[in-house]
Amino acid sequence: MNNIIASVNGPSDLASLSYPQLEQLAAEIRDLIITTCATNGGHLAPSLGVVELTIALHRVFRSPEDRIVWDVGHQAYAHKILTGRRDLFPTLRKLDGISGFPKRAESPHDVFDVGHSSTSISASVGMAVGRDLGRRKNKVVAVIGDGSMTGGIAFEGLNHAGHLNKDLVVVLNDNEMSIAENVGALSNFLSRTMTNEFVHKIKKEMESFLEGLDGFGTGALKVAKRAEESLKGIFTPGMLFEAFGFEYIGPIDGHDIHRLQETLEKVRNFDDAVLIHVLTKKGKGYPPAEKNPSLFHGIGPFDRSTGKVFKGKGGTSSYTAIFGDTLCRLAADDDAIVAITAAMPDGTGLAPFAREYPERFFDVGIAEQHGVTFAAGLAADGLKPVFAVYSSFLQRAYDQVLHDVCLQNLPVVFAIDRAGVVGNDGPTHHGVFDLSYLRQMPNMTVMAPRDENELQHMLYSALRYGTPTSLRYPRGNGIGVPLDQTFRPIPAGKGEVLRRGKDGALFAVGTMVAPALEAAQLLSGEGYDLAVVNARFIKPLDRDLLLEMAASGHIFTIEENALKGGFGTAVLELFEEAGQNQVSVTRIGYPDRFVEQGEQAELLQRYGLTTAGICDRVRTALAPQPAEN
Numbered sequence: 022m023n024n025i026i027a028s029v030n031g032p033s034d035l036a037s038l039s040y041p042q043l044e045q046l047a048a049e050i051r052d053l054i055i056t057t058c059a060t061n062g063g064h065l066a067p068s069l070g071v072v073e074l075t076i077a078l079h080r081v082f083r084s085p086e087d088r089i090v091w092d093v094g095h096q097a098y099a100h101k102i103l104t105g106r107r108d109l110f111p112t113l114r115k116l117d118g119i120s121g122f123p124k125r126a127e128s129p130h131d132v133f134d135v136g137h138s139s140t141s142i143s144a145s146v147g148m149a150v151g152r153d154l155g156r157r158k159n160k161v162v163a164v165i166g167d168g169s170m171t172g173g174i175a176f177e178g179l180n181h182a183g184h185l186n187k188d189l190v191v192v193l194n195d196n197e198m199s200i201a202e203n204v205g206a207l208s209n210f211l212s213r214t215m216t217n218e219f220v221h222k223i224k225k226e227m228e229s230f231l232e233g234l235d236g237f238g239t240g241a242l243k244v245a246k247r248a249e250e251s252l253k254g255i256f257t258p259g260m261l262f263e264a265f266g267f268e269y270i271g272p273i274d275g276h277d278i279h280r281l282q283e284t285l286e287k288v289r290n291f292d293d294a295v296l297i298h299v300l301t302k303k304g305k306g307y308p309p310a311e312k313n314p315s316l317f318h319g320i321g322p323f324d325r326s327t328g329k330v331f332k333g334k335g336g337t338s339s340y341t342a343i344f345g346d347t348l349c350r351l352a353a354d355d356d357a358i359v360a361i362t363a364a365m366p367d368g369t370g371l372a373p374f375a376r377e378y379p380e381r382f383f384d385v386g387i388a389e390q391h392g393v394t395f396a397a398g399l400a401a402d403g404l405k406p407v408f409a410v411y412s413s414f415l416q417r418a419y420d421q422v423l424h425d426v427c428l429q430n431l432p433v434v435f436a437i438d439r440a441g442v443v444g445n446d447g448p449t450h451h452g453v454f455d456l457s458y459l460r461q462m463p464n465m466t467v468m469a470p471r472d473e474n475e476l477q478h479m480l481y482s483a484l485r486y487g488t489p490t491s492l493r494y495p496r497g498n499g500i501g502v503p504l505d506q507t508f509r510p511i512p513a514g515k516g517e518v519l520r521r522g523k524d525g526a527l528f529a530v531g532t533m534v535a536p537a538l539e540a541a542q543l544l545s546g547e548g549y550d551l552a553v554v555n556a557r558f559i560k561p562l563d564r565d566l567l568l569e570m571a572a573s574g575h576i577f578t579i580e581e582n583a584l585k586g587g588f589g590t591a592v593l594e595l596f597e598e599a600g601q602n603q604v605s606v607t608r609i610g611y612p613d614r615f616v617e618q619g620e621q622a623e624l625l626q627r628y629g630l631t632t633a634g635i636c637d638r639v640r641t642a643l644a645p646q647p648a649e650n
Contacts, residue, residue, distance in 0.1 A: 025049055031105050032079040032130075043080075043278050047072045051306040053110060054098050059325040061114050062445060063121055066304035066317040067166065068098035070196050070275075074164075074299055075099040077281035078192075081289055082160055085129040088148050092141035092165040092175075094122035095318070096194065097131075104130035114445035116619030121446055136449020137417065138387045139172025141165045142191060146178055149187040160289060162190045168364065171386030176265075182294050183266020190288055191296045195272065196303040196314075262296045271298025276305065315367065319446075337501040340473055340494040341438055345370030347477040348407060348436075349377055351484060351508075356381075358484065361396055361408045363389045369409035369438055389414055393421035393433070400431040405484055411439040412452025412493060419458060426489045427462045433490075434483045435459075440469070440493035441532055441581035442625065447618030452493070453611050456530070457586035459491050460560040466490040466513055467559040469531030473499030475557075481508035495532050495581070497621065514561035519553045524643060525575035526552035528567070530559060530588050533579040533609075533630065540635040549643060559588045562595055571596065571604040575642055581630060584610040607642045609635060 025042055026049040028034060038046065050072050058065040076099070078089055084104065091097045101119065102110055106128065112118025123131035133144045145163035152159055169175055170193070182189055259269030270288065274280055281299070288295055303318075304310025309328025310317035316330075323330045338346075352358040352374065359381040366372045366384055375382040385392040389410060396406035415422070415437060426433045440452040460467050466488055470476040476494055483490040519534070520541055529537035534555045541551040552570060556563070556578075570576060578589035589608030596604045611628055625631050629638065 026053065026102070026107065029103060029107070032084050032103055035076065035080045035103070040279055043076055047076060047278070048306070050076075050099050050102055053102060053107070055307050055325060057098075057111055057113050058320065059323050060111075062319075062321040062323075063098070063114055064095040064319050065307070066310045066314040066320075067095040067196075069305050069307055069310060070301040070303040071096045071164075071194055072099045072306070073276045073278045074192070074194065074281060074301065075103060077278050077285055078162065078164070079103050080278075080282055081285040082162060085132060087160040088132045088145070088162065089130070090133050090141045090145045090148070090161070090163045091123050091135060092163065092169045093138045094135040096164070096166065097123050100130070101128075104128055114447070114618055116617070116623050118618070120618060122449060134449075136446070137414065138169040139165070139175040139178075141169070142175055142178030142182060145189055145191070146182045146185065146187065149182075149189045150185070153187065160188065160190060162192060164192045164194060166194045166196065168387060171364065171388055173388055173390060179262070179265040179267070186266055186293050188292045189294045190285075190291075191267065191294075193271075193296060193298045194275065194301055195298060196301045259298075267294045267296040269296050269298065271296075272300045273298070275299035275301035337498040338473065339370075339498050340476060340496075341368070341370040343370075343473045343476055343499060343504070344409070344436055344438070344480065344494065345373050347480050349374050351481060352378055352381065355405065355484070357403065357405045359383065359399055359404050359406050361385060361392050361406055363387055363392045363410055363414060365409075365411065368411070369436070371409050389418040390421050393418040394425045396433045397421070397425040397429065397431050400426075400433050401429070405432060405434070407434045407436055407480075407484070409436040409438060411450070412437050412441075412455045413439065413443075413450050415455065416458065422459070422465075422489075423462050427464045430464045430488055432484075432487045434480070435489075435491040436480070437491055437493040439496045441495045442616055442621050443496045444621045444624075445618050448615040451616050453581065453583050453616060455491070455493055456559050456580065456582040456588055457590075460588075460591060461586070462489070464489050465560060467493075468511075468557055469493045469559065471517075471529075471531065471534035471555045471557075472502045474502045474504050475511075475555075477504065478509050478511055479557075482511045482513075485510060486513060493531065500535055511557065514558050514563055516557050516563035516566050517555040518566070519555055520551070522550040522552035523573055524550045525573070525577065525639075526554055526570040527577045527579060527635070527639075528554045528556045528570070528588075528592065530556050530578075530580040530582070532581050536630070536632040536635055537579055539632040540639065543632065543636055544639055547640075549639060551639070556588065559591060562591055564595060564599070567592060567595060568599060568601065571601060575605045575607065577607045577609060577635075577639065577642070579609045579630070579635060581625075582610055583613070584608050585613050605642070607638060609638055 025046040051069055054068055082089060106119055109119050114121040120127055122136045125131050125134055141163040145161045149161045262269045273284055303314035321330055360371050360374045361383045362369050362371050363385055364387045366375050385395060392408055396408045399406040437455055440455055442451045459465055466486055468479055470479050479492050483492050519538060527537040527541060537553050541553045544551060578592050580588040587610055589610060593606055616624060
C-alpha cells in the first residue's frame with residue numbers, strides 16, 4: 022500500500038485523493054501524531070478526534086486565503102501536518118522546534134496565535150469584518166471545542182457575530198455531549214435538508230416575500246418560523262445558536278469525511294453566519310486515549326504499545342499534589358473552606374477535595390473571570406474560597422481580581438499553579454507574569470514557598486490572613502524535603518535568612534532558593550561570602566531585612582518571573598522610597614520577551630536561572646574592577 026501522507030505537502034494536494042485514500046491518510050496522520058506524542062508528549066486526544074474534520078476543512082476551504090481559526094489549538098496537530106510541517110512534526114513542542122499550538126510566525130496557514138480557550142469566534146468576527154472592509158471574498162471559519170463554549174468570551178463573540186450577520190462559519194467540535202445518541206438519524210436528516218442549497222435559497226426568498234406582504238405576510242412568517250423552531254428545538258440543540266443569529270446545522274458525524282465535505286461545500290456558498298455542530302470522539306484511533314480521554318488530553322511521554330505514561334523524576338510528590346492534600350486536611354477542620362477550579366480539577370490537585378467535600382467544590386468551567394467573582398461572592402458571605410488556577414490562566418481575570426476581590430479587600434486565596442516556566446506548551450502557558458500583575462494590586466499579599474513543606478504552611482497562613490492572598494508554586498515535583506505534620510503560621514512580609522555573609526546577599530523567591538543556596542556554597546570556595554535569604558514575600562516586602570542586608574554589600578534578586586515589574590523591581594522601589602539609592606542591585610529573572618517552548622531545565626539554563634547561571638552573574642557583579650591608568 023502506498024504511503025499517502027508522504028505525497029501531501031500542502032492542502033492543495035488533498036484535491037486529487039479519493040475517499041478511500043483520504044481514509045488511509047487519516048490513519049497515517051493518526052499514526053504520526055501518536056508516535057510523536059509518545060516521545061514528546063502533547064495534546065493527543067483532542068488532535069486524534071478531529072483528523073477527518075481537518076481533512077474535510079482543508080479539502081473545501083482554500084487555506085491560507087480562507088482563514089481557519091483554531092480555538093485553543095489543542096486539536097491542531099493534523100492541521101500542522103497537512104500544511105507543510107509534516108517533516109518538522111517530530112520536533113513538536115521541543116526547544117526551537119514547532120509549537121504545540123497554531124503560531125502565525127510559524128506558517129501562513131496559522132492565522133491566529135492561540136493557547137487559551139474561547140477566542141476563535143471573536144478573532145474570526147474581526148477577520149470577517151476586515152475581509153468585508155477590504156472587499157475580499159475569502160471565507161472565515163472558526164473551529165471551537167465544546168469545552169471552550171463554557172468561556173464567556175465565546176458567547177460575546179457569538180452575540181456580536183449574530184448581530185453583524187457576517188459571512189462566517191463556526192464549527193462546534195462536540196466530543197462529549199450526550200446529544201449524539203439522542204438525535205441520531207433524524208438530526209442528520211434535518212441537517213442534510215437544511216444544507217441543501219436549493220432549500221436554503223427558497224427559504225431566504227420565501228422570508229423576503231412574506232416580509233414584503235403587509236399584515237398577513239408578517240403573521241405567516243412568524244407562524245412558519247415558530248413551526249420550524251419547534252421542530253428543530255425538539256430534536257436539535259439549534260435553538261440556542263439561532264437565538265444568537267446563526268443558522269444551525271447538525272449535529273453530524275465528525276468522522277465521516279464524505280458527509281463533512283458535502284456539508285462544508287454547501288455551507289461555503291452561504292453568505293451569512295452559520296454554525297455546524299460536529300460530533301467527534303476524543304482520542305479516536307488510539308484505544309488507551311479513547312478509554313481515558315481526560316488523561317490523554319495533555320500527556321507526557323508514554324509507551325505507545327501499552328499507553329502507560331512514563332514517570333517523571335521519582336520519589337517526591339508534586340507541588341500540586343501537596344497543595345491538594347493540604348487543602349483537604351485544612352478543610353476537615355474548617356467548614357468555611359471551599360474550593361474552586363476553572364475546568365481543571367485534576368490539573369490543579371482538587372480532585373481529592375471534590376471527592377471528599379463535593380458540596381464545597383465548584384468547577385465553573387473555562388470561565389476564570391466568573392470563577393474569581395464567584396469566589397468574591399463566597400468571601401463576601403463569610404466563606405473562605407480557594408481558587409486553584411494556573412498562573413497564565415489567571416491573567417484572563419485580571420480585572421476581577423483587582424475590582425471584585427482587592428478593591429473590597431475580600432479574603433480570597435489564589436493558589437497559583439504552574440508559576441514560572443512550564444515547559445513544552447510554550448509562551449501561552451508559562452507563568453512568568455503573576456508576580457508583576459498581582460503585586461501592583463492594593464490589599465493583595467503575594468508569596469512563594471521555597472519547597473513543598475513551606476507550601477503547606479503558606480496555605481495554612483493564607484487562609485488566616487483575612488485579605489486577598491496569592492500563593493504561587495511551580496509545575497513538577499518538590500525537592501524532596503520532609504513534610505511537617507503540624508501547620509505553623511508564617512508572619513506576613515517576613516523573610517527567612519538561610520545563610521549569613523559579608524559580601525552581599527542573594528534574595529531568592531520560591532524555586533530560586535535552592536539554586537541560590539548552592540551558588541553561595543560554590544562561590545564560598547572562590548572567596549565570595551554571600552548571605553542567602555528566602556524572601557518568601559513579594560508583597561509586602563521584608564523592609565527591615567532588605568535594608569539590613571543592603572548595608573553590608575551587593576543585593577541580588579532572583580526570581581522565576583519577568584524582570585519587568587517583578588520582585589527585583591519591587592526591591593528597587595523599596596530602596597528608592599527609603600532614600601537608599603546608592604545600593605547596588607542585580608536583578609536575575611526573565612527578560613522583556615516571551616519565553617519560548619522547551620523543557621523546564623532547558624529554559625532555566627538558557628536564561629541563567631540555575632546554580633551556574635547565578636554564579637556567573639555574581640562573579641560579574643563582584644569581580645574586582647581593573648585599575649584606571
